[in-house]
Amino acid sequence: MNSGKKLSLHGMLQAISRVKIRRPITEEEWFITIGGSIIFLIFMMALLAPFISPYDPTIKTGASYQPPSWEHLMGTDKFGRDMFSRIIWGGRIPLVIGLVATIFSFAIGVPLGLLSGYFGGNFDRILSLVMDSIYSFPGLVLAIALAALLGSSVVNITVAIAVIYVPTFFRVVRGQVLSIKEELYVTAAISIGAKRRTIIARYIFPNTIPSIAIVFSLSIADAILTEAGLSFLGLGPVVPPVPDWAYDLQKWYGLAVSQGYWWLAFWPGFFIMLTVLGYSLFGEGLNEILNPMLREV
Template identity: 40%
Template sequence: MEVTLEVSSQGPIRSPWRDFWQRFRRNPMALVSGIFVLALVLVAIFAPWLSPYDPMISDWMALSAAPSWQHLMGTDDLGRDILSRIIYGARISMYVGVVSVTLGMVVGIVSGLIAGYYGGKADMFIMRGADVLFAFPGMLLAIAVVAILGTGLNNVIIAVAVFSVPVFARIVRASTLSIKQTPYIDAVKCVGAADKLILFRHVLPGTLSSVIVYFTMRIGTSILTAASLSFIGLGPEPDVPEWGNILAMGRNMMMAGVWHVSVFPGLAIFLAVLAFNLLGDALRDTLDPKLKS
């Protein structure tokens, strides 16, 4: 008896990561923004090795010096190298952006899952709280939180995290309301699975695509908000090499024709926020099933 084996002609099985990469790399803007964000992360990690000078050390022979080969982006009025301060500022800005958005995301995900899955009073309580936070402009809410807690880097992180919570909660709640009506959730309930298992193993993965997109875009917003708080004096100590602090220091120097102290940190903030927004748009186009075709 002869046994014939049929070999599938469909080719090798494609993994989701391979499909994601192929869709992602077709977007040139996605690649450019992704490379810039990766470079920003590397600069933040290796700041002590990439910085040409100590950001806190003054060169008293080059006060408010214009850009030159010795100081590529010039110096401030205390003789500190602007390029070195921007490099170290990338570390602080990335830290504030990632940590604050992560805190807001965790609280928002838990709140959204509870509100969407259980409904009733829990849903009403969580969503009305989100509506109260939505009633305040994000920057005004951050200023209010910092005014209550006091200035400082950690309080800036808390302030930025607070106004990130309601949006994550709404995104996750909307996805949860849709997912909990699907047949496979009913099947999991029928076998007696606990609510905690259903929420974090079966419902949460279905919400992650939207959460990842908003998480990426929110980092850029958080960097801008943290820099704004520092610019008006509600951020870290004035001598800390943070982009908003550097920008605030150059505010008064602009009238004296010393342009580089404000232009370069402002450009760093602009490019970082733009890169994260473009990367978020690219991830949305790649992960959204309706846009994959």
């Protein structure tokens, strides 16, 4: 392939072996694959909970405080409920809240970011100020305040978490729009008489999607952690005996430490960690792959 004397190692190996050497899988491709698989499996677990959970997670199915056994894969809690079933069911609330809250943030933050970045001026200044003030609060503190204010139901917690991530979307989209609107193809679109609406929706918005996708995945990870944080602090959306990972974690971690009932706190914590890890890997992988492309295009 190379003309001249410079031969690459790759080329030499190919010449010697006459076997096409496959390109190794890159780190970010691993990130996306592993992250995506984790998300997929956890979602399937929560979705198929009625079919795969061995027991009803809300009723007594055995003796209290049993360590993991073949009968109860993850042991039982104080009320003799099967932890494995509670884990399977307990993902539903954090997963739904994480996803729905992030969709809300997206639905509010993205259009505002587009308009603010495109039109600029005082509108942009005021909006940026508002967003920056929300952004300057630590997310969990703001969520606690909102949860305390609104009361903790599933809907209210979702709203509280959604508010936290609006500025994240807003800032990323606004920043992107500021650079994209200087692109020649946008000027070209104006020069052929495109309406403002068309320019924003058809020319600018699609070019912000790669960045939005990254923020989306990372925000879900963060939102799940925030939901867990709220539950842990007793501000969670769940009313016992409904299973929820973070609720179980905060309920039992004391016993896990003092009595050595490690399975009660370990499994809920592990699954929260796993879910967040899945989204984070996925988001980081997307970031690695899409950002060089953004620079290239």
